[in-house]
Amino acid sequence: MAHFCRYLIPSWFVLFVAFTGTGRSAVPERQINFTVFAAAPVATLEYQPLPAAASVPLVFYPTARSQRYSYAGPEALIFRHALTGAVMAQITVPSDVKEALFILVAQKPSATSRDIFSVHVIDETLFRRAPDSLTILNLSGLPLAGTVNGNACVLSAGLNAAVRVGGVAAVTLRTPFRSRSYQAYAETIPVRNSTGALLVLLPPYRAGSLEVQSRVLLDNPTRPGADEAQE
Numbered sequence: 001m002a003h004f005c006r007y008l009i010p011s012w013f014v015l016f017v018a019f020t021g022t023g024r025s026a027v028p029e030r031q032i033n034f035t036v037f038a039a040a041p042v043a044t045l046e047y048q049p050l051p052a053a054a055s056v057p058l059v060f061y062p063t064a065r066s067q068r069y070s071y072a073g074p075e076a077l078i079f080r081h082a083l084t085g086a087v088m089a090q091i092t093v094p095s096d097v098k099e100a101l102f103i104l105v106a107q108k109p110s111a112t113s114r115d116i117f118s119v120h121v122i123d124e125t126l127f128r129r130a131p132d133s134l135t136i137l138n139l140s141g142l143p144l145a146g147t148v149n150g151n152a153c154v155l156s157a158g159l160n161a162a163v164r165v166g167g168v169a170a171v172t173l174r175t176p177f178r179s180r181s182y183q184a185y186a187e188t189i190p191v192r193n194s195t196g197a198l199l200v201l202l203p204p205y206r207a208g209s210l211e212v213q214s215r216v217l218l219d220n221p222t223r224p225g226a227d228e229a230q231e
Contacts, residue, residue: 031072032093035124037065038104038117039202039215044082045089048073057082065101065217079117089117099124101217103200105139122159127196130162134169134191140201140212144184146173155201167192171199175210182210194218 038060046055051073058079059066071077079089093100101122120137127135137159138144144155148163148171155173163169173185191197202213 029073029075030077030093032077032098032100033068033070034077034093034100034102035065035068036060036102036104037215037217038106039200039213040106042104042106042117045079046082047071047077047079055080055082063215079119089119091119091121093121094123097121097123101198103137103139105202120159122198126162127198130164131195132164132166132191133162134165134171134189134197134199135162136160136171136199136201138201139203140184141203142175142184142210142212144173144175144201144212146171146185162196165189165191165197169197169199173201173212177210184210184212185214187214187216189216189218191218 036058041062042058042060045058047058047069048055049069049071056069058069075092077091077093078087079091080086081088089104091102101124103120103122104117105120107116107118120139122137127133134148136155138155138157141157146153148169149165150170151163153160153163167190169189169191171185171187171189172183174181175184176182185201189197189199196218198217200215200217202215204211205213
């Protein structure tokens with residue numbers, strides 16, 4: 001079952017740059033605004049918004065992405081465990097991406113029993129370039145093909161190109177298994193009046209199942225403060 005959530009993209013705000021001991025402003029290697037989202041519960045992660053600044057906790061929501069965070073500093077943005085200081089994720093954002101959505105996916109536990117996360121970087125401006133469109137991020141690990149509003153599609157692993165869908169996107173996807181084809185996903189996603197929808201496909205909840213998990217993030221700038229989630 002897909003989880004639908006709407007959120008408002010706030011306007012760009014100014015990042016203040018730290019100063020060096022010489023009195024001249026130091027230009028950070030990287031400046032970016034970002035939000036975070038994870039399909040599974042995530043707790044006790046933090047990052048430093050500026051070099052030598054106090055760490056800021058990252059707050060995750062179960063069916064929506066986070067508030068907007070800012071970062072200015074070294075090229076690699078690091079998320080640490082708030083209690084142990086262990087590095088949980090290192091993110092290198094492409095230089096042309098100024099606003100990003102980070103999708104965190106937990107990997108197998110490490111020797112210390114802490115989850116290490118892989119992070120998928122989504123350029124937020126792709127939603128604004130493709131209004132009333134659907135973009136699919138396939139993290140399911142399954143070969144998927146089917147239709148979007150009746151038009152045939154074959155998904156690649158990772159981020160797929162945006163598809164204009166108008167007001168709604170009727171998505172049906174199937175996967176092969178032992179010479180047969182099985183339905184892996186079927187949902188109608190409301191896209192009308194949004195700047196774009198991101199469908200995140202995740203591995204099946206149960207081992208041996210062919211029904212993928214999913215999350216749908218919708219940008220809706222017409223309803224300020226009207227973040228909501230549906231099942």
